[in-house]
Amino acid sequence: MTPERPPNQMSIDREKSEFRKTSLASRRRAAEKSSPDALVSLSDHLVAQFGEMSGQIVSGYLAIGTEINVAPAIARLEQAGLVATLPVVTAAAQPLKFRRWTAGTQMEPGPLRTCHPAANSPEMTPDLLIIPMLAFDADGYRIGWGGGFYDRTLWKLRAEKKVIAIGAAFEAQRVEKVPRDEHDARLDWIATEMGLIEITPSN
Numbered sequence: 001m002t003p004e005r006p007p008n009q010m011s012i013d014r015e016k017s018e019f020r021k022t023s024l025a026s027r028r029r030a031a032e033k034s035s036p037d038a039l040v041s042l043s044d045h046l047v048a049q050f051g052e053m054s055g056q057i058v059s060g061y062l063a064i065g066t067e068i069n070v071a072p073a074i075a076r077l078e079q080a081g082l083v084a085t086l087p088v089v090t091a092a093a094q095p096l097k098f099r100r101w102t103a104g105t106q107m108e109p110g111p112l113r114t115c116h117p118a119a120n121s122p123e124m125t126p127d128l129l130i131i132p133m134l135a136f137d138a139d140g141y142r143i144g145w146g147g148g149f150y151d152r153t154l155w156k157l158r159a160e161k162k163v164i165a166i167g168a169a170f171e172a173q174r175v176e177k178v179p180r181d182e183h184d185a186r187l188d189w190i191a192t193e194m195g196l197i198e199i200t201p202s203n
Helices: 007-033 036-050 071-079 149-160
Strands: 057-059 083-088 097-100 107-109 115-117 128-132 164-168 189-192 195-198
Touching: 036 071, 036 164, 036 189, 036 195, 057 071, 071 083, 083 115, 097 115, 128 149
Parallel strands: 057 083, 057 128, 128 164, 164 189
Antiparallel strands: 083 097, 107 115, 189 195
């Protein structure tokens, strides 16, 4: 039998579910109002902060729906000497894996509308992860689609090495407080078209 979830966890789950609906609508409006300049600005901020980390492995993502597009930023970081990867969803309730990605990489469809490098691309462990979001707050917490893939991945990687988690979003996706629980992994940075926010213990 599946163990029952405690009442307080069920309450948080319901709150998150409702929050995702409103956050998705807000992100859709933000994407509709955005201009191409927003992606240029986002790239500028990321390259200015992380472009000197030549040889480090960075994970991006291929935007789904109204997620902010970080492909231009990943391309520029790769030009600066970083090694680009993309996440691979292997199974439900499992951490992500990452495979090498370049402009000519063979791609294949994955679950949940994702697309990732084919199995002939080498697996790598990222040093930096650029992560999509539905919403974020100034404390460094994000809300995503609810699969928990990035949270599991960050907990696993942080137990093994130092990694930098960067949430990417439109500035209009900022909220006062994201619903959270002990399973949610905190980000190290937030990146929007307006600039970067470094998350510190005092945030």
